[in-house]
Amino acid sequence: MDPRSEVLLRQADLFQGSVLLVGLPADDLLGRLPDAHGWCWHAGDQAALEARFPGRCHFGVEAPQRGFDSAVVFLPKAKDLTDYLLNAVAARLAGREVYLVGEKRAGIEGASKQLNPFGKPRKLDSARHCQLWQVTVATAPEAKPLQSLAQTYELPLAEGPLKVVSLPGVFSHGRLDRGTALLLEHLDKLPSGHVLDFGCGAGVLGAAIKRRYPHNTLTLLDVDAFAAASSRLTLAANGLEAEVLTGDGIDAAPMGLNAILSNPPFHTGVHTDYQATENLLVKAGKHLKNGGELRLVANSFLKYQPLIEEHLGSCAIKAEGQGFRIYQAKRG
Known part of the structure; x- marks a missing residue:
């Protein structure tokens, strides 16, 4: 299993509700979190996830329309993509939680600062060479149209x-x-x-x-x-x-x-x-x-x-x- 998923499962009690997993790896995480749904833009990962968990992963560049109670963003490589993804989920989660998980070598420590516009970030866990951060969205931002970026x-x-x-x-x-x-x-x-x-x-x-x-x-x-x-x-x-x-x-x-x-x-x-x-x-x-x-x-x-x-x-x-x-x- 992806080490980032392992870190989430160390805190599995946080993710028992309707959680959106953004940019999730193609592993067994959806199987371990039965109420979770995914948002994916990598066609290979999407095909693997759809084969194992039919109908539970949305594919595309826009956030899924379905409702969710919290969201976990798996840190992507590009900083501006991280900004877009965090904004897309925070816009729909006023007063609720957004999490950011990533590998240390991918820059998760610095990327945690990208949570600052939404509230006060805090580190929840550090294991498997990864970190898990959380912020409660104080004020929902206005969603940015992708084309504007x-x-x-x-x-x-x-x-x-x-x-x-x-x-x-x-x-x-x-x-x-x-x-x-x-x-x-x-x-x-x-x-x-x-x-x-x-x-x-x-x-x-x-x-x-x-x-x-x-x-x-x-x-x-x-x-x-x-x-x-x-x-x-x-x-x-x-x-x-x-x-x-x-x-x-x-x-x-x-x-x-x-x-x-x-x-x-x-x-x-x-x-x-x-x-x-x-x-x-x-x-x-x-x-x-x-x-x-x-x-x-x-x-x-x-x-x-x-x-x-x-x-x-x-x-x-x-x-x-x-x-x-x-x-x-x-x-x-």
């Missing part, structure tokens, strides 16, 4: 400026990361047909592809509901249309693709996780048509070329720069 910036592209809209918690929020910047410089000679932007984040690659190759069919896929929402905002800001999906990795992607482009993530929370990318490299060939192309940017220290060649075919390094490489391979 979006950050927008422009990219100068050959086809004209591209507006990028990102939401709290999305990879590279409010700025262009170096890997995507390198891949944007090498979108030439992309196959015609159906193109997938895998791990789409704020939709930078997908929007740029649709702008340059308007006749291509485009699908954007991410495991994170906040990323999918950001991609929809980016597409709308540029007058572009494409399919945006949430799903747990390449298994959720369409078949018969002509190209897959990706700047794949390798972090889950504060932990490093290469599984989604390795799964992509192993299975990309099943989703590509014959002659279909995989084009991927990754940190140079990640040795992906042998894995690509084992499962897809001959792999070339198309470009290198600032610690990144672009790999290009075609299904034979």
Whole structure:
């Protein structure tokens, strides 16, 4: 069981009523707290929780409409996402309790100060390298619309400026990361047909592809509901249309693709996780048509070329720069 869940269960008497678990891990916590409900935005965690606890976990970027007597926020990686989540639950819990739980190495001690706007925080427990904090909401804040927290910036592209809209918690929020910047410089000679932007984040690659190759069919896929929402905002800001999906990795992607482009993530929370990318490299060939192309940017220290060649075919390094490489391979 996740150590944060273990800390909650040390204080299980506090969570016997209708408690909302925000950003909960995909473990047995819902089974141990039978009146609790979850709010999740990670498609993989949601699928695992729905399989075990049907109807007890809400998926999306907005708080569930159902009522609850208290809420526990599992500390996410991004500070601005923590602010959004705390505000969303505190807005509905005047005079009641909001809890914040997280690992020490994720910064829970400092994050506890984000409870200050709602009342006087106090530490309830410290165990399993985690801490549990609690605040009684003195005055319910006004709920902030998620879109009001979006950050927008422009990219100068050959086809004209591209507006990028990102939401709290999305990879590279409010700025262009170096890997995507390198891949944007090498979108030439992309196959015609159906193109997938895998791990789409704020939709930078997908929007740029649709702008340059308007006749291509485009699908954007991410495991994170906040990323999918950001991609929809980016597409709308540029007058572009494409399919945006949430799903747990390449298994959720369409078949018969002509190209897959990706700047794949390798972090889950504060932990490093290469599984989604390795799964992509192993299975990309099943989703590509014959002659279909995989084009991927990754940190140079990640040795992906042998894995690509084992499962897809001959792999070339198309470009290198600032610690990144672009790999290009075609299904034979």
